[in-house]
Amino acid sequence: MVNENPQDLPHPPWPETGQSLTALIDAQREVARLSAREQLFNALLVSVNAVLWAFDWETRRVLYVSPAYERLFGRSAGLLLADVQQWRDSVYPDDLEHAERSLAQVLEKGAVEDREYRIVTADGQVRWLRDKCFLNRLAEPGQPVMVVGIAEDITDRKRLETELQHLATTDALTRSSNRRHFFECASREFQQARQQGSSLAFLLLDIDNFKRINDSYGHQLGDLVLQQLAECGRAALRRADLFGRIGGEEFAAVFPGCTPQMARHVAERLQREIQHLRFNHQGQTFGITVSQGLTLLSADDECLDALYSRADAAMYEAKRQGKNRIICG
Template identity: 70%
Template sequence: MVNKKPSSQPYNLLPEAAQTLLALMHAQGEVARLSEREQLFSSLLDSVNAVLWAFDWESRQVLYVSPAYERIFGRPAGLLLADFNEWRDSIYPDDLDYAERSLAEVLVKGAVEDREYRIIAADGKIRWLSDKCFINQQTDNNQRVIIVGMAEDITEKKQLEGELQRLATTDALTQSSNRRHFFDCAHHAFATARLDQAPLTFLLLDIDDFKQINDTYGHQEGDYVLQRIADTGKAVLRRGDLFGRIGGEEFAAVFPGCTPQIAQQIAERLQREIQRLSFSHEHQTFGVTVSQGLTGITDADESLDSLFARADAAMYQAKRQGKNQIVSG
């Protein structure tokens, strides 16, 4: 008995129906694999919290936008694809000029990777975007210039940066400037005043008998006194004035563009408002007073330190003269 070997008939010699079936099966496999790749790509796009986009520079038309657009902007992608102004009109008004200029820079640089601007989402919330873009010049007959980019939502990062900045520059108890931030700003104000030959006045304020307040009513009540003094200072001072807590019970202010005469009026108003404050502890009511030292910039002053020294001396003179008063130095 002779065993026959399986037929080795090549594919192209198979009956026509078999060839058609195999070709159909092969095509279906390719379609399935293509569908799997498309589903995978679509899934990846859905999971990315950034807007991928493509923009035709000449026609001002958005050619593509990823699904994250609707999540971040809160608007239908179809409206954007029909009109680029949907994106433009979403930009925070103060940032619009920068956003447009930085987009145009890509035509010269080829890529712009440091664009950050705000948008107003459909729900009214302000969001920060980090929008990187790159030029992709096509080589067809029309030489179309296509710009592609990725706009990432960095709102949480910006909020964290803002909070860290606030913590680094703000006195935790009184929410006024801390010593370091106050003097950084004061040195800058002094340099500006010297350059512009403009007036500038420096004020030091110290709470009278603060240790006695702590010893009598407790440190918690003392902290409350500091907070009320700080609130009063921020309420009395003008827009653009500097105010901060620079020591335990010591505050300072700088009045840019303010003559000593005007600064004296501000200090007097501050003195009156502090005298009006009333505090209560276990059915006991008490008030507080402050001593202030005031001085203005002169041609002989080479740094803020000389103003600080004169204001400090004037404040201690106010203490020696009976407290609750303003002394100019």
């Protein structure tokens, strides 16, 4: 028998070991590639002013939330993934029912794209979100029902809408309702009063001798008179009443659900508030008065114009009788 030195024997090819090493290297490269892609994906999502999320409907668990969640909500994404109650706690209380109901509608419709609600961030800011939700159509039968969505921060848009609405409905000088908005609201109150058989009062008032004020003291002081009168209107009228500037020095008010006695009382209170106003021009102090026409809804009134016409006639009758008075028509 020949004794052979093991070192002299030919080396086996060890194909299995070589393949395992190659597979390990490939796997490590794939992990690194996926990690890099995930980091790039998250970096891109951080700059997006929206939150991507995925929700398991059956287990009521948040499966994924993008990095923007912590920036918009000011709350920990880890806590949200552990307990969906974190989301419920962040929704503005008045909007919670709508937010949850609209989320449930995704199961019926397959998608809900007009879901808007407010949240309260960790530092107390109120922000508006528009949350588009979709069912995961790629899930195979028997797979958990998953809802995915993208929540966009629309706070700036909502703020702009509010400002535009304010500009469209408000008299710029007096901050009261402008003529168009006042009569739109007054018409709705008229229709509601007719349908419910409730009472309604309509008031017109005009500043006495306003042209003389502008001619004697200038338009700047005339503007101040209009502004102060509008403040009197906001102070004297009830919370549910409407008040607006419908002409140069003419204002109008509507008193929903107001008895004749109460309507007269509110008009008199407004009269007193206005009489207490004082204005100063180069050491000269003066006050103002108004003439008011007041009327009530009757069974024969078919439109708001009927009340407006009677109140207008009553107001000019107050002018003819010496001004600074209330005439009911």
